[in-house]
Amino acid sequence: VQAQIGEHDTFMHKEIHEQPESLRRMLSGRLDDRFATARLDGLQIEARELRKFKRVKAIGCGSAYYIGQLGASMIEDLARIPADAEAASEFRYRNPIIEPDTLYVAVSQSGETADTLFAVNEIQRKGGTVVGLVNVVGSSIARACDGGIYLHAGPEVSVASTKVLTHMGVGFALLALALGRVRDLSFTEGKRILDGLRNLPDQVAEIIAKEDEIASVAKELTHAQSLFFIGRVRGYPVAREGAQKLKEISYLHAEAYQASELKHGPLALIIPAMPTVAIIPDDELVDRNIGALHEITARKGKVVAITHSEIDLEGTEVARIDVPRNEVELDPLLLTIPLQLLAYHVATALGRDIDRPRNLAKSVTVE
Ligand code: G6P
Numbered sequence: 252v253q254a255q256i257g258e259h260d261t262f263m264h265k266e267i268h269e270q271p272e273s274l275r276r277m278l279s280g281r282l283d284d285r286f287a288t289a290r291l292d293g294l295q296i297e298a299r300e301l302r303k304f305k306r307v308k309a310i311g312c313g314s315a316y317y318i319g320q321l322g323a324s325m326i327e328d329l330a331r332i333p334a335d336a337e338a339a340s341e342f343r344y345r346n347p348i349i350e351p352d353t354l355y356v357a358v359s360q361s362g363e364t365a366d367t368l369f370a371v372n373e374i375q376r377k378g379g380t381v382v383g384l385v386n387v388v389g390s391s392i393a394r395a396c397d398g399g400i401y402l403h404a405g406p407e408v409s410v411a412s413t414k415v416l417t418h419m420g421v422g423f424a425l426l427a428l429a430l431g432r433v434r435d436l437s438f439t440e441g442k443r444i445l446d447g448l449r450n451l452p453d454q455v456a457e458i459i460a461k462e463d464e465i466a467s468v469a470k471e472l473t474h475a476q477s478l479f480f481i482g483r484v485r486g487y488p489v490a491r492e493g494a495q496k497l498k499e500i501s502y503l504h505a506e507a508y509q510a511s512e513l514k515h516g517p518l519a520l521i522i523p524a525m526p527t528v529a530i531i532p533d534d535e536l537v538d539r540n541i542g543a544l545h546e547i548t549a550r551k552g553k554v555v556a557i558t559h560s561e562i563d564l565e566g567t568e569v570a571r572i573d574v575p576r577n578e579v580e581l582d583p584l585l586l587t588i589p590l591q592l593l594a595y596h597v598a599t600a601l602g603r604d605i606d607r608p609r610n611l612a613k614s615v616t617v618e
Contacts, residue, residue: 255408261605263409263500267591270414271456277403277418278448281425287441288432289425294382295398302433304354304380307334310342310370311358312615314412314492315419319358321488321583322384322423328485328580329444330430340366342373349377356426357383357399360407360415361614362390369618371395384422386415400425409606410613411499413591416492417455420584424448427580447578451585454575458588461572462596465589468555468570469596475526477504482530483511483540485583489530493557493590500608501598510543521552526569528593531558532582541565557589 259265283290288298307326309319319336326334339357343366355374359367362385371392374381383399385392386407393399402418424444432441472478478497482490487509494505508517510529521527527547531540544554544567553569559582560573572593574585598605 261409263411263413263595263605266407266409266414267595268459269405270417270459270588271452273404273414274417274421274452274455277421278452282445282448284442284445286432287438287445289429291400291425291429293399293401294429296380296382298429298433301430304332304352304430306332306350306353307356307430308353309334309336309356309358309423310339310367311336312339312364312366314416314495315358315360315364315367317488317492317495318416318419318423319356320491321420321485322356322358322427324485324488324583325423325427325580326430329427329436330434332430332434339364339370343370347373349374349379351378351380353379355379355381357381357385357392357396358419359383359390359392360386360412362387362392363614363616364392365616365618368392368395384419386418408613410608410611411496411594411605417584417587420587421448421451424581424584443578444580447581450577451581454577454585455588458574458585459592461589462592465572465592466596468572469593470600471570472503472526472555472593472597473600475503475524477506477525479513479517479520479525479527480505480507480530481510481513481527481543482507483509483536483543485534485579486510486530486532486540486586489583489586489590490528492587493528493530493593496590496594497597499611500594500603500605501601502603502609503597510540513543514546518546518550521547521550523551523553526553526555528555528557528590530586531556531562531564532579532586533559533562533576534579534582537562541567544568557586
């Protein structure tokens with residue numbers, strides 16, 4: 252094992268640090284400057300045929316489902332077609348209505364998750380088109396799908412997924428760009444997203460370089476009994492994934508909530524021992540998000556913000572981790588990176604088995 256993880260103490264740590272390099276590999280050959288779009292030959296769908304889809308639905312399990320929700324918001328932003336995500340395990344059992352003009356996207360690291368594979372089979376039986384966002388080449392889901400985008404993240408060993416999730420997010424950005432460019436997204440806007448994608452690997456490296464700072468924030472959180480992770484619209488899937496990562500490896504209880512829904516119930520739980528990790532992108536909702544932070548601090552809640560240095564949080568935060576700005580549609584990808592390191596350092600400080608958390612398997616191939 253030591254030979255495989257080199258200078259790192261765990262696979263999770265190694266995989267977090269691999270991201271800038273693995274992202275460069277994933278993007279190479281896929282950014283088409285001539286037409287300001289993404290080159291996605293593996294989809295096996297002609298550009299003009301992409302126009303026929305009126306809706307996109309992402310399905311996956313666990314973190315792959317949360318990233319699907321983030322992907323759906325990118326597709327709505329860039330292609331302006333309705334998109335959403337659902338847990339594959341729910342989808343397959345509820346007798347879903349399969350529509351011929353919906354593009355289904357199966358999201359899976361391993362390509363072997365039973366619930367996701369069954370959902371793919373069910374979609375195809377009923378005449379739907381399903382493409383895969385899969386990491387493992389030649390896996391069952393990759394083979395079953397009508398086409399797809401391989402994630403090319405390299406092997407991921409740690410049970411808690413990190414680099415592959417980032418690759419899934421980038422896969423969705425590429426898909427959103429391709430869908431947008433056969434609709435209303437202009438050449439100039441397409442270029443803006445291409446440039447944003449090109450900047451991502453270096454910006455991810457910049458965030459990882461703040462590891463010591465993130466570790467000291469993590470140390471403060473180890474005393475918490477329970478945490479909220481909040482976000483709104485683009486920030487909400489980021490919050491869900493952040494809470495999931497923390498639960499998986501630290502065993503602290505964490506709950507993700509839409510920032511706007513706090514006042515409809517969970518605000519009752521805010522006490523100093525229940526900190527909130529708040530995802531604050533620099534988008535049109537920033538003022539509303541800061542409003543939610545004031546509601547928390549008024550109840551003596553502590554706020555750790557994951558945000559951008561340009562944002563003035565009006566003194567509501569006890570700590571903040573700033574990530575560089577990219578394009579508004581891609582910023583959520585950057586906001587997930589500190590949450591990987593935060594979960595890792597909370598779990599390390601608590602002495603947990605990082606790569607093999609209790610009760611969990613890397614891929615669940617049974618129902
Ligand atoms: C398991 C893992 C999760 C993962 C999920 C989906 O539950 O513990 O970390 O997100 O399966 O796995 P997949 O291989 O389909 O992405």
